[in-house]
Amino acid sequence: MSYKEAQKKYAKIGIDTEKAIKDLGKIAISLHCWQGDDVGGFETTGGASGGIQTTGNYPGKARTPQELMKDLEFALALIPGRHRVNLHACYGIHEGKVTDRDKLSEKNFEPWVKWAKKTGVKLDFNPTFFSHPMAADGLTLSSPDPKVRNFWIKHGIQCLKIGEYFAKELKSPCGINFWCPDGYKDEPSDRLGPRKRMADSLDKIFKYKYNKKAVIPFLESKLFGIGVESYTVNSHEFVMGYAMKQKILALLDMGHFHLTESVADKISSFLMTFGKVAFHISRPVRWDSDHVIRQNDDLRACAQEIVKMGPENFIVALDYFDASINRVAAWVLGMRNMQKELLKAMLVPWKDLTKLQNTGALTAQLVLQEEYKNYPVDEVWAEFCKRNGVVADEAWFKQVEKYEKDVLLKR
Numbered sequence: 001m002s003y004k005e006a007q008k009k010y011a012k013i014g015i016d017t018e019k020a021i022k023d024l025g026k027i028a029i030s031l032h033c034w035q036g037d038d039v040g041g042f043e044t045t046g047g048a049s050g051g052i053q054t055t056g057n058y059p060g061k062a063r064t065p066q067e068l069m070k071d072l073e074f075a076l077a078l079i080p081g082r083h084r085v086n087l088h089a090c091y092g093i094h095e096g097k098v099t100d101r102d103k104l105s106e107k108n109f110e111p112w113v114k115w116a117k118k119t120g121v122k123l124d125f126n127p128t129f130f131s132h133p134m135a136a137d138g139l140t141l142s143s144p145d146p147k148v149r150n151f152w153i154k155h156g157i158q159c160l161k162i163g164e165y166f167a168k169e170l171k172s173p174c175g176i177n178f179w180c181p182d183g184y185k186d187e188p189s190d191r192l193g194p195r196k197r198m199a200d201s202l203d204k205i206f207k208y209k210y211n212k213k214a215v216i217p218f219l220e221s222k223l224f225g226i227g228v229e230s231y232t233v234n235s236h237e238f239v240m241g242y243a244m245k246q247k248i249l250a251l252l253d254m255g256h257f258h259l260t261e262s263v264a265d266k267i268s269s270f271l272m273t274f275g276k277v278a279f280h281i282s283r284p285v286r287w288d289s290d291h292v293i294r295q296n297d298d299l300r301a302c303a304q305e306i307v308k309m310g311p312e313n314f315i316v317a318l319d320y321f322d323a324s325i326n327r328v329a330a331w332v333l334g335m336r337n338m339q340k341e342l343l344k345a346m347l348v349p350w351k352d353l354t355k356l357q358n359t360g361a362l363t364a365q366l367v368l369q370e371e372y373k374n375y376p377v378d379e380v381w382a383e384f385c386k387r388n389g390v391v392a393d394e395a396w397f398k399q400v401e402k403y404e405k406d407v408l409l410k411r
Contacts, residue, residue, distance in 0.1 A: 006379035013349050013372070020346040021384045023311070029281075029338060030084040030124045030175070030317035033091055035331055036071045037062040038323045041090030041131065043098050056324025060408025065093050067411065069115050074403055075331040076121070078396045080339065080388035085121050086177075086317050087112060089128040089159055101132060102154035106165040113169045122172040124317065127159040129180045141201035142182040142194040142233045149201050156205035160215055167214035175278065175315045177251055178202070179220040183228030194233045199242055206246055216315065218249035218278040222256040222289075240273075249274050253319060254302060255282035255289025264301035271309055279306070280319040281338055290320040292330045295337050303341035308350050311342070328408070329400045336396075343384065344377050 001009075007017045034041075038054040038061055062068035072085060089101060092108030099108055116123050129140040129152060137143070140152040156178065163174040182194065206217070221239035222232050236257070243250035252270060254263045270277045281299070283291040293299055306314050318338065322330050349372075356365040378392075385392035391399075 001376050001379055003379045003383040006376040009376060010347060010380070013375075014352065015347050015349060017347070017380050017383075020343060020380060021387065023346060024339060024343050024384060025081050025388070027081070027311050027316070027339075027342060028083050028122070029335060030086040030315075031072065031076070031079075031331060031335060032086045032318050032320070033068060033072065034088055035318075035321050035334075036068045036327050038327075039088075039131070039321050041088060041128070042093060043090050044131075054321050054323040056322065058323055058325055058327065060404060060411055061323070061327060063411060065091070065111060069119075070407070071328050072331075073119055074407075075328050075335075076119070078332045078390055078399060079335045080385050080390050083121060083335070084124055084317075085116065086124040086126065086175075088126045089155070089162075090131060101128065101134075102151050102158065104155070104158045104162065106162060109162055109165065113166065116166075116170055122170050122174075123166045124175040124177075124315075125159060125163045125166060126177045126179065127156050129155075129178075129182075135181075138184070138227055139182050139194070141180050142198040144193075144197070149197065153201050153204045156202075157208045160205070160208055160210045160217065163215040163217075164211050167211070173214055173216050175216045175218065175317070177218055177220055177278065177280075177317075178205075179222070179251075180234050181222070181225050181228060181232070182234065183225065183232035184230055185227050186230050188231045191231060195238055198233045198238070202242065202246070206248070216249065216276075216278075218251040218315070219243050220251040220253055220256070220278075220280070222253070223258060244273065249276060249278045249315075251278035251280060253280035253282055253289070254298060255280075255284040255291075255319075257284075259284055259286070262301065263298065264305050267302065267305040268309065271313060276313050276315065277309075278315045280317055281334070282319045290322075292320055292322050292325070293318070293334045293337050295341060299337065299341050300344065303338070304345040304348070307342060307345035326400060326404055326408070328403060329397060332396060332400065340377075340381060343381055347375060347377055347380060348372050 010017050042065060062071050089104055092104050093111045129135060134148055134151050141149060143149050159176060163176045166174040219239045221234050221236040224232055239250045252263060252266055257263055267277060281293055282289055283293045285291050318334050353365055382392035
């Protein structure tokens with residue numbers, strides 16, 4: 001079937017494929033830099049720690065800022081549309097002696113801004129509350145040691161300042177995600193104390209009068225993590241309550257809940273509560289939350305909610321890391337999978353289906369929900385890719401294999 005034929009078929013159910021292609025092109029997804037080097041960063045050679053762990057030793061990971069930037073550029077060239085890049089604070093660039101995290105400044109990220117301008121991407125940011133001596137016991141902003149807490153409070157404030165710098169230089173608001181892996185491996189005797197300390201520390205960070213038009217902070221929850229299986233300070237309930245009180249956003253991560261929970265079902269409540277939803281696209285497998293995303297039912301359900309409620313109301317970023325496969329391929333596959341699911345959702349007549357729901361025509365709703373799954377979305381995807389100058393099918397992987405041979409395997 002040609003695109004023109006697919007366009008006519010969709011038109012019969014009231015779907016304008018041209019509008020869908022245009023709307024999909026407006027959605028900028030934030031590509032996470034940490035997939036490229038296994039969450040290593042440029043401070044030490046020790047690798048990730050403190051609730052973060054990558055598995056696998058596939059050759060060719062980025063070792064320097066220049067290699068990571070080159071890999072990101074290559075990946076972005078295989079992804080249709082214009083997107084963003086998400087940085088962690090541990091990816092600051094240092095000349096000589098490493099600047100510690102409580103003293104990070106614009107200077108450490110000037111090369112990233114220069115690269116972003118050259119590449120045409122915008123930047124988002126994350127404080128890094130792990131892989132550091134001050135996080136060795138698994139506690140940062142909730143630590144009972146005031147010296148530790150103060151160190152991380154200063155880090156959080158510096159990150160807000162860096163976010164302001166990104167926004168000013170790149171003329172785009174910078175989303176800043178606060179994720180703290182604080183918690184305990186076994187049952188704690190006191191659950192309230194760490195959360196009180198966490199709230200107090202966050203209060204001190206957000207007391208800094210950041211430019212609210214330039215910086216969009218959000219707080220991420222998690223069910224559990226490596227080494228904190230029994231208790232995490234920033235639970236879903238804590239984050240929801242704190243974000244509402246502080247009038248910032250809470251972030252939903254697809255991999256940070258019980259496997260039987262529907263993250264898609266939470267989205268509408270978040271939108272009603274906060275007016276905007278910060279969202280991490282990931283894939284949980286049993287206990288691990290950070291697998292490369294696939295076109296599965298969970299991803300499809302979340303993409304549908306994003307489309308139905310308006311993509312302009314969402315801040316969407318990818319968040320996974322896999323060292324067992326080609327890292328560049330992991331970026332490209334994840335981004336394209338997300339875009340495909342968004343497109344599929346755009347090609348469904350939700351208003352008509354909602355009318356069936358509201359009038360009690362549930363059989364008709366079920367039948368059409370299923371039949372629409374087999375409409376020719378591939379032809380619309382191919383047209384979207386064609387207009388963006390990238391291949392639509394698996395031929396992109398041939399380019400990655402060549403890049404692996406010519407670049408990655410020589411590292």
